[in-house]
Amino acid sequence: MAGPERNSRHARIDYGLLPGLIGYQVRQAQIAIFRDFTANLADHDMTPTLFGTLVLVEANPGLKQADLARALQLDRSTVVTVIDTLEHRGLVERKRAVDDRRSNAVTLTNAGERILTMLKPLVTDHEARLVKDLDAGERTALVAALGKIFPDRR
Amino acid sequence: MAGPERNSRHARIDYGLLPGLIGYQVRQAQIAIFRDFTANLADHDMTPTLFGTLVLVEANPGLKQADLARALQLDRSTVVTVIDTLEHRGLVERKRAVDDRRSNAVTLTNAGERILTMLKPLVTDHEARLVKDLDAGERTALVAALGKIFPDRR
DNA sequence: ATTAAAATGGTGGAGTTCCAACAATTATGA
DNA sequence: TCATAATTGTTGGAACTCCACCATTTTAAT
Numbered sequence: 620m621a622g623p624e625r626n627s628r629h630a631r632i633d634y635g636l637l638p639g640l641i642g643y644q645v646r647q648a649q650i651a652i653f654r655d656f657t658a659n660l661a662d663h664d665m666t667p668t669l670f671g672t673l674v675l676v677e678a679n680p681g682l683k684q685a686d687l688a689r690a691l692q693l694d695r696s697t698v699v700t701v702i703d704t705l706e707h708r709g710l711v712e713r714k715r716a717v718d719d720r721r722s723n724a725v726t727l728t729n730a731g732e733r734i735l736t737m738l739k740p741l742v743t744d745h746e747a748r749l750v751k752d753l754d755a756g757e758r759t760a761l762v763a764a765l766g767k768i769f770p771d772r773r
Numbered sequence: 774m775a776g777p778e779r780n781s782r783h784a785r786i787d788y789g790l791l792p793g794l795i796g797y798q799v800r801q802a803q804i805a806i807f808r809d810f811t812a813n814l815a816d817h818d819m820t821p822t823l824f825g826t827l828v829l830v831e832a833n834p835g836l837k838q839a840d841l842a843r844a845l846q847l848d849r850s851t852v853v854t855v856i857d858t859l860e861h862r863g864l865v866e867r868k869r870a871v872d873d874r875r876s877n878a879v880t881l882t883n884a885g886e887r888i889l890t891m892l893k894p895l896v897t898d899h900e901a902r903l904v905k906d907l908d909a910g911e912r913t914a915l916v917a918a919l920g921k922i923f924p925d926r927r
Numbered sequence: 928a929t930t931a932a933a934a935t936g937g938t939g940g941a942g943t944t945c946c947a948a949c950a951a952t953t954a955t956g957a
Numbered sequence: 958t959c960a961t962a963a964t965t966g967t968t969g970g971a972a973c974t975c976c977a978c979c980a981t982t983t984t985a986a987t
Contacts, residue, residue: 629840629843630833630836630837630840632829632832632833632836632840632844633829633832633833634828634829634832634844635828635829635831635832636828636893637825637828637829638916640896640900641806641900641903641904641912641915641916642806642807642810642821642896642899642900642903643821643825644915644916644919644920645799645802645803645806645919646803646806646807646821647846647919647926648799648919648922648923649799649800649803650846650926651846651922651923651926652795652796652799652800652922652923653796653800655923656796666972666973667796667797667800668973668974671791671797674788674789674790674791675786675787675788675789675791677789678786678787678788678789679784679786679787682784682786683784683935683936684935684936685934685935685936686783686784686786689783690786690788691801692801692804692805693974693975694974694975694976695934695935695936695937696936696937696938696974696975696976697973697974697975698936699936699937699938700972700973700974701973719934719935719982719983720935720981720982720983721934721935721936721981721982721983722934722935722936722982723935723936739790742794745796746794746795746796748923749795749796749922749923750795750922752921752922752924753918753921753922757914757917757918757921758795758918760911760914760915760918761795761798761914761915761918761919762792762793762795762798763911764907764911764912764914764915764918765798765799765801765802765915766798767906767907767911768802768805768806768903768904768906768907769802769805769806769809769902769903770906772801772804772805820942820943822943822944837965837966838965838966839964839965839966847944847945848944848945848946849964849965849966849967850944850945850946850966850967850968851943851944851945852966853966853967853968854942854943854944855943873952873953873964873965874951874952874953874965875951875952875953875964875965875966876952876964876965876966877965877966
């Protein structure tokens with residue numbers, strides 16, 4: 620109960636107005652989450668974007684790249700790179716879309732299905748660590764509040 | 774009250790397990806926030822990282838680059854680039870640290886002080902848009918919940 | 928039916944970030 | 958003390974993402 624001593628040898632700094640900014644708090648959380656995600660899935664060389672793409676393609680076989688871009692808020696040119704990566708790994712395939720000759724229909728390969736089945740429990744573990752200090756109500760409120768930030772995002 | 778019609782011509786897709794993942798929700802919110810931030814401050818060519826750096830240097834004159842890296846969860850090499858950018862714009866200065874010859878002491882220039890004074894109201898406007906659909910209790914709970922995600926982040 | 932506008936996948940270039948390695952300096956331990 | 962550890966700023970290389978632009982194709986408007 621003595622003074623504000625710290626064992627840390629690092630300077631304790633003044634964060635100014637940053638802690639009051641939602642943008643700052645979301646960014647800091649996102650950095651920490653990304654770090655834990657990639658560390659936990661390092662054996663599979665997987666990022667949140669690649670994983671999210673696999674999930675969306677599984678749930679929507681034949682999904683078009685532009686739909687993927689909108690769903691993940693990525694540029695269409697970024698999706699080109701993402702699908703290239705997954706295709707080179709043999710996890711997805713580009714097929715010609717029958718209803719629109721501009722589009723590619725993206726589907727999971729069998730290998731993609733297998734990998735995704737392996738990844739899901741690892742992501743569940745990662746998520747459990749994220750929320751380990753939150754009770755169910757806090758979790759629900761967090762998701763609800765995040766969803767109200769720019770609800771018209773596209 | 775008819776069926777689930779939509780005026781959108783875009784495919785409504787199945788997001789699978791993504792909406793239940795905190796990591797996904799934080800990422801999507803962060804993308805939307807970053808987009809609004811940079812659009813709102815486009816005249817000043819300012820990013821959240823550059824702004825956060827200016828705020829921390831103002832609040833902690835003579836801050837060392839390594840402390841900045843820890844505070845913003847950036848790699849030390851990234852901070853080199855960030856300070857280079859701000860120094861080239863004449864907003865900060867590197868000085869030799871008197872107590873540790875390995876370190877640089879970073880300070881704001883007068884121009885940096887002036888710019889930061891101009892930026893703060895713009896960031897306040899941006900923040901107001903972020904939280905416009907949240908009441909005070911939701912805001913507080915959001916910040917508290919985000920702070921409980923990897924509270925030992927460094 | 929024809930023309931104008933919008934959407935799609937893709938390329939090239941740029942910005943931001945990380946990691947691995949390095950020399951210089953400081954801190955720690957035997 | 959003195960040898961070893963750790964820390965600091967920096968560089969070079971890579972990964973991820975965006976923007977501007979393009980040709981092809983589809984949609985909308987006249």
